Amino acid sequence: MSSVEIHNVTKTFGKARALDDVNITFENGGFFALLGPSGSGKTTLLRTIAGFSFPDNGTIRIGERNVERVPVEKRDIGMMFQSYALFPNMTVADNVGFGLRVRKVEASEEKRRIAEALDLVQLGDKGGRMPHQLSGGQRQRVALARAIVTNPKVLLLDEPLSALDKTLRVDMQIELKRIQREIGITTIFVTHDQEEALTLSDRIGILRDGRIVQAGAPREVYDRPNSAFAADFLGEANWLPETSLDQLALPGPIAGHRFAVRPEALSLNVERPASGNALPARLDQRVFAGAMATCLVTVEGQPWKLIARDRDLPDLSSDAQVWVSWDSADTMAVPQEAA
Incomplete structure (x- = not known):
């Protein structure tokens, strides 16, 4: 597991500045929420950390390694998308093990790690099923198992619970926090749900117009906002x-x-x-x-x-x-x- 350090990162799309001199550190083993209105830069920051987009300026360090020009497949990160992006023609076990096969992990080791990941998300008996045979919450767990089975240094989550109904979303918040604590992985997630950010995270970063306007522990940011924007946006x-x-x-x-x-x-x-x-x-x-x-x-x-x-x-x-x-x-x- 590793910390993630962002120094003076800027990213523009045409004339629009999506990230504006962003500086922030995601501590090793922490659970960090990025929160902000549409267009604030939170998803761009996540994608820049992942390697789907390179910054115009600045550095991104994962552990001891600068990765701002390293392609996504070489950054040793796990990514879970809002849509889950499961392969419909593969079993649950094959979906989970896809990243291991790409890395050419030995068959016996692949089988063991798939079983461990499925047990961790409480789907140990569902490995032979197809994605369409699962509920929305179960598919979400499969996507999470696939993201962590490669033992990444950092786990990135892009609004992972937004497709679930309210009751299931609350249940999955509890499960996601349990799993993160159990494996101790540095986790950064994007959400538009203020309650979700307060419930899950150790620290929250609020973005506005491509800048981090406030970052800190949930209670600190909620009780002591440093601007009217932060006070009105979080709560x-x-x-x-x-x-x-x-x-x-x-x-x-x-x-x-x-x-x-x-x-x-x-x-x-x-x-x-x-x-x-x-x-x-x-x-x-x-x-x-x-x-x-x-x-x-x-x-x-x-x-x-x-x-x-x-x-x-x-x-x-x-x-x-x-x-x-x-x-x-x-x-x-x-x-x-x-x-």
């Missing part, structure tokens, strides 16, 4: 009205900052609480979603969102006058110059 942010800032307990000086609070940090009250931060609001809508509920409220003309357990919310109709409150420690101070 949701309710921005405090500037006219009310002098009434509230804030985590820093007002100058040079904007302040926000996450929807799940808020409480809805009929009367103003005796302590903590609070602002008057109008309840616009309450959306029931089982154990949890979402309340849409208006605070000084601004739309806010509040998420809480349904049973903890007062029984109020729309247009009711309420108070939204939160602990002062849950207020995020976001640098204004980086917004």
